[in-house]
Amino acid sequence: xxxxxxxxxxxxxxxxxxxxxxxxxxxxxxxxxxxxxxxxxxxxxxxxxxxxxxxxxxxxxxxxxxxxxxxxxxxxxxxxxxxxxxxxxxxxxxxxxxxxxxxxxxxxxxxxxxxxxxx
Amino acid sequence: xxxxxxxxxxxxxxxxxxxxxxxxxxxxxxxxxxxxxxxxxxxxxxxxxxxxxxxxxxxxxxxxxxxxxxxxxxxxxxxxxxxxxxxxxxxxxxxxxxxxxxxxxxxxxxxxxxxxxxxxxxxxxxxxxxxxxxxxxxxxxxxxxxxxxxxxxxxxxxxxxxxxxxxxxxxxxxxxxxxxxxxxxxxxxxxxxxxxxxxxxxxxxxxxxxxxxxxxxxxxxxxxxxxxxxxxxxxxxxxxxxxxxxxxxxxxxxxxxxxxxxxxxxxxxxxxxxxxxxxxxxxxxxxxxxxxxxxxxxxxxxxxxxxxxxxxxxxxxxxxxxxxxxxxxxxxxxxxxxxxxxxxxxxxxxxxxxxxxxxxxxxxxxxxxxxxxxxxxxxxxxxxxxxxxxxxxxxxxxxxxxxxxxxxx
Numbered sequence: 146x147x148x149x150x151x152x153x154x155x156x157x158x159x160x161x162x163x164x165x166x167x168x169x170x171x172x173x174x175x176x177x178x179x180x181x182x183x184x185x186x187x188x189x190x191x192x193x194x195x196x197x198x199x200x201x202x203x204x205x206x207x208x209x210x211x212x213x214x215x216x217x218x219x220x221x222x223x224x225x226x227x228x229x230x231x232x233x234x235x236x237x238x239x240x241x242x243x244x245x246x247x248x249x250x251x252x253x254x255x256x257x258x259x260x261x262x263x264x
Numbered sequence: 265x266x267x268x269x270x271x272x273x274x275x276x277x278x279x280x281x282x283x284x285x286x287x288x289x290x291x292x293x294x295x296x297x298x299x300x301x302x303x304x305x306x307x308x309x310x311x312x313x314x315x316x317x318x319x320x321x322x323x324x325x326x327x328x329x330x331x332x333x334x335x336x337x338x339x340x341x342x343x344x345x346x347x348x349x350x351x352x353x354x355x356x357x358x359x360x361x362x363x364x365x366x367x368x369x370x371x372x373x374x375x376x377x378x379x380x381x382x383x384x385x386x387x388x389x390x391x392x393x394x395x396x397x398x399x400x401x402x403x404x405x406x407x408x409x410x411x412x413x414x415x416x417x418x419x420x421x422x423x424x425x426x427x428x429x430x431x432x433x434x435x436x437x438x439x440x441x442x443x444x445x446x447x448x449x450x451x452x453x454x455x456x457x458x459x460x461x462x463x464x465x466x467x468x469x470x471x472x473x474x475x476x477x478x479x480x481x482x483x484x485x486x487x488x489x490x491x492x493x494x495x496x497x498x499x500x501x502x503x504x505x506x507x508x509x510x511x512x513x514x515x516x517x518x519x520x521x522x523x524x525x526x527x528x529x530x531x532x533x534x535x536x537x538x539x540x541x542x543x544x545x546x547x548x549x550x551x552x553x554x555x556x557x558x559x560x561x562x563x564x565x566x567x568x569x570x571x572x573x574x575x576x577x578x579x580x581x582x583x584x585x586x587x588x589x590x591x592x593x594x595x596x597x598x599x600x601x602x603x604x605x606x607x608x609x610x611x612x613x614x615x616x617x618x619x620x621x622x623x624x625x626x627x628x629x630x631x632x633x634x635x636x637x638x639x640x641x642x643x644x645x646x647x648x649x650x651x652x653x654x655x656x657x658x659x660x661x662x663x664x665x666x667x668x669x670x671x672x673x
Contacts, residue, residue: 156647156656160663161640168661169510176509193653226653 147189147257148238150228152249156196171248178244182230187237189229197223222250229257271311274320275304276472279391282324284363286332287426293370294416297388299332300324304391364389365480366428368473372441375422380415381444382451387412389476390469400466401451438481442490442546445474449494453501454652467498488537489547495530496553499523511658515562527557545581548573567596584616588625600632620649624659631666640666 159168182188200223201212232238238254246252279300286296303324317323371385383401386392392400398408429437452466471494478487503517512518534550552573559565574590587610595603607626611617627642640663647659 156660160644160647160660161667163660163664164668165661165664168657168664169508172510172657172661173508193656195651196648196656198648199651 276391499526
């Protein structure tokens with residue numbers, strides 16, 4: 146079963162509020178969990194993203210696509226990284242989320258459907 | 265059994281020669297490149313078991329020729345123009361002419377986008393497979409195959425023939441080639457790039473192709489300068505990242521980890537080049553890299569000499585990025601406030617202000633000047649601006665260290 150695990154947070158807040166030791170441990174954890182998911186064959190794909198302040202939102206206004214900064218420019222939390230994993234069960238996916246959330250404010254888990262819904 | 269590594273090295277070295285010979289003989293360099301790629305794949309499965317043939321270049325040329333003729337035949341069949349095939353025949357003789365440089369110019373054609381130039385150069389000149397290139401750039405193989413075939417179509421549409429650029433354009437075209445090779449090098453050198461897992465090491469490939477370029481243009485100072493710059497930079501690679509993936513800045517690197525033979529080769533190349541002809545930006549950057557590499561400790565760095573070289577570089581090839589680097593040298597020679605003053609002169613330039621590079625340098629100089637609050641603010645801005653996860657982590661740690669120190673007071 147495929148899931149997307151999305152991690153939310155803000156790099157700018159982290160530097161100001163956490164200790165260097167915490168950040169070092171967080172980095173070690175991120176490198177370690179990526180290595181473990183790869184070794185177990187559960188990792189499909191993962192990326193860390195640029196800070197939310199770099200985001201643009203595209204909306205349709207009067208039929209024309211219009212790109213604007215944000216709305217995350219000032220937001221404390223926006224998506225900062227994601228994993229696509231292929232795991233045996235939702236329980237296993239939740240277990241991975243449980244590890245990640247120790248180092249992230251919020252983690253969101255979403256199933257990635259394997260195919261079109263049955264008729 | 266022959267080692268797979270030896271086979272791969274040999275194939276990558278021969279690839280551009282085979283494409284060049286086929287293209288010279290039959291034209292249609294894009295078909296020649298496809299045929300060569302097939303011959304390389306055949307060799308990479310056969311040679312490790314059967315051993316390397318006596319004349320590997322002739323072997324590849326014969327196989328590639330057959331594939332080429334098959335491809336032309338099937339195309340002709342579709343067009344019902346059989347006589348085109350009559351002119352084709354497989355010949356065993358191997359001409360001496362090496363068209364590798366012509367091929368390199370073609371792959372770095374100015375009509376192509378930068379990602380296309382990089383991909384095509386690695387495949388046609390570097391002899392890498394599409395799968396290897398896709399892995400190195402972290403895109404699916406089909407995406408990379410599409411990028412390469414689009415690039416070939418664009419070159420065809422530009423009406424380009426398989427010949428070296430005319431003399432009048434040579435300087436301009438060589439500048440693009442050097443830039444493409446340097447970008448390939450940097451792609452591999454960028455922190456957090458996952459080349460270790462990808463099999464093909466872009467840094468090594470860039471050095472290999474630049475060696476080939478330098479051999480083809482032995483009297484060109486910039487080709488030698490670029491090669492020296494790559495060697496002198498690559499020498500520091502073992503020290504620039506900790507085992508846990510954390511970046512180590514130049515000043516904090518364990519210099520005993522640097523690769524001494526690469527430094528020696530780079531310095532020797534540079535000594536033979538500087539003063540022999542007009543000095544260009546790659547030679548100057550190589551000379552700066554050499555001064556860093558030759559310093560036994562960070563404190564022992566010859567900053568006045570580095571500053572002098574940046575001043576020349578700014579005259580030869582002016583731009584905000586050069587000024588940014590010169591500001592660091594100014595700070596090391598005349599103090600951080602002098603460096604910050606120079607930064608102030610480019611703060612309004614749209615190409616550089618509000619880039620994370622600018623904020624990193626500003627933060628560094630403010631930290632040296634003891635203005636920790638402003639330094640943390642600048643590092644924070646850099647952290648939000650960078651798209652490299654490894655760099656963001658490094659900067660987060662910088663901000664946290666400054667915050668922790670100021671809490672202690």
